[in-house]
Amino acid sequence: xxxxxxxxxxxxxxxxxxxxxxxxxxxxxxxxxxxxxxxxxxxxxxxxxxxxxxxxxxxxxxxxxxxxxxxxxxxxxxxxxxxxxxxxxxxxxxxxxxxxxxxxxxx
Amino acid sequence: xxxxxxxxxxxxxxxxxxxxxxxxxxxxxxxxxxxxxxxxxxxxxxxxxxxxxxxxxxxxxxxxxxxxxxxxxxxxxxxxxxxxxxxxxxxxxxxxxxxxxxxxxxxxxxxxxxxxxxx
Numbered sequence: 001x002x003x004x005x006x007x008x009x010x011x012x013x014x015x016x017x018x019x020x021x022x023x024x025x026x027x028x029x030x031x032x033x034x035x036x037x038x039x040x041x042x043x044x045x046x047x048x049x050x051x052x053x054x055x056x057x058x059x060x061x062x063x064x065x066x067x068x069x070x071x072x073x074x075x076x077x078x079x080x081x082x083x084x085x086x087x088x089x090x091x092x093x094x095x096x097x098x099x100x101x102x103x104x105x106x107x
Numbered sequence: 108x109x110x111x112x113x114x115x116x117x118x119x120x121x122x123x124x125x126x127x128x129x130x131x132x133x134x135x136x137x138x139x140x141x142x143x144x145x146x147x148x149x150x151x152x153x154x155x156x157x158x159x160x161x162x163x164x165x166x167x168x169x170x171x172x173x174x175x176x177x178x179x180x181x182x183x184x185x186x187x188x189x190x191x192x193x194x195x196x197x198x199x200x201x202x203x204x205x206x207x208x209x210x211x212x213x214x215x216x217x218x219x220x221x222x223x224x225x226x
Contacts, residue, residue, distance in 0.1 A: 034212035043202055044152070046214035055214060087152060091210055095168040096142075098152040 002026050002090050006099035012107040017078045021102045023071040023088035032092035035064055035073045038101075039084045047086075048073065080106070109133040111141075111203050111217035118223045119193050127188040127220045129203030136184040137161040139205045142213055143177065143188045147199040157206065158186055193224045 003026035013019050023033065031051035036044035046055045048064035051071055061076045075082055083106050088099045114128040129141060143155040156167035158177040165177050176189045190197055201220045204213035 032210055036213075043216040043218050044204075044213075045216070046212060049212040049214070089152070089212065091206075091212055094166065094209060095156075095170070096154045098154075100151045 001095055002029065002093060002097050004088060004090050004097050004099040006086075006088055006102050008102060009100065010103040010105060012105050013078055014107045015078055015080060018074065018076045019078060019104060021073045021075075021086055021088075021104075023066075023073070023099050025069045025071075025090050025092075028068050029090045029092035031067050032090060033064075033066070033071050034089045034091060035062075036087045036089065037082075037084045038087065044087065075104070078104070109205070109215055111205060111215060113201075113203060113217040113220045116221040116223075118225070121194055121224060121226055123193050123224075125190045125193060125222060127190075127201055127203075127222070129186045129188070129217050131184045131186070131205070134205075137181055140208050140211070141177075141179065141186040142204045142206050143175070144202045144204060144213070144216075145171075145199045146202065146219075147196075152202075155188070155201075157208070159208070160184075160186060190222075193222075195224050198222060198224045 005024045007022045033051045035048040038044045052064045063074045085101045085103045087101045110132050112130045137160050140157045142157040145153045155171045158165045160179040160181050179186045203217040206213050
């Protein structure tokens with residue numbers, strides 16, 4: 001199975017900040033990477049697919065980049081509703097696997 | 108609006124069986140696969156497998172094969188996750204999610220079905 005590692009596991013930021021989350025795959029997955037946002041007690045919500053393509057309806061403050069094994073999710077102008085846990089997922093090969101998540105907390 | 112609505116919370120005893128439903132609306136149910144994902148308390152996400160509703164072809168994560176099975180009833184746009192011989196370690200939230208087979212991301216997700224297994 002492809003291992004997916006996210007860093008950091010948590011970070012503290014202030015409203016208005018710009019943050020960058022990192023995701024690394026254990027082998028080349030080209031751009032078969034998605035990012036999800038999950039709030040406590042809620043289902044994951046798709047943000048990005050294809051490493052950099054914004055899911056319909058997701059604000060442009062979210063942006064993804066990367067290819068191969070290294071990827072980033074950047075969130076600009078953090079707002080209270082953005083504080084959540086973010087997961088990346090590779091879907092290059094079965095089984096799809098998820099990173100352990102990055103929890104973005106209010107400083 | 109594309110939507111997946113799952114059945115509610117369940118409390119079961121060890122050894123019992125369970126079926127979770129996932130009803131799709133807002134799209135042609137037979138043109139997308141349904142995946143099932145587990146999230147154990149305070150833990151990350153694990154893919155259990157997927158089913159193609161058009162012919163009920165299934166692909167299981169080898170880590171879960173034999174313990175979970177999937178089915179689908181395209182007449183009512185509903186997919187099912189079946190868990191047998193439940194154990195405490197099956198306590199988790201189970202999600203269904205729409206995808207399009209191999210090399211597909213998941214969107215949308217169902218709201219989740221919490222399962223507690225306890226004697």
